[in-house]
Amino acid sequence: MYEAILAITKIDEKLAHNKKSYFPAVDYGRCVFCGLCVDACPFYALEMTNEIELSDTDRRSLFYSPKKLAKPGVRGPPAELGWFDKLVTALRG
Known part of the structure; x- marks a missing residue:
């Protein structure tokens, strides 16, 4: 799939309680x-x-998943807006 911003991809966290994970x-x-x-x-998360x-030393370590992107102390999915x-x-959109 073509991504508009090649450095950003979406990964599915498979959250049971959230339709959009x-x-x-x-x-x-x-x-x-x-x-x-x-x-x-859209959420001012970045x-x-x-x-x-x-x-x-490893290119794969430059890939940041949502858990790695989260600020220290943040656990779980984002709260409802x-x-x-x-x-x-x-x-905005």
């Missing part, structure tokens, strides 16, 4: 740090920072 996975080996994925994210460390977040998401 596809979350982004980032391949930093292909990322050019353009920020398009941050702009396209952000760009100046902290970049890409040195590694509140009314304000739903409004912002609707106006």
Whole structure:
């Protein structure tokens, strides 16, 4: 399947309680740090920072799954959006 942003793919976490269990996975080996994925994210779940460390001995370790992308201390799927977040998401797209 053709992906608009080649560094981002969707992987199925197979959550039983959630119909839409596809979350982004980032391949930093292909990322050019353009920020398009941050702009396209409907939940403001991705952000760009100046902290970049890409040195590694294995290319596969540059592939970040949703669990690896989560901030420290975050467990489980994202919470349901509140009314304000739903409004912002609707106006954004």
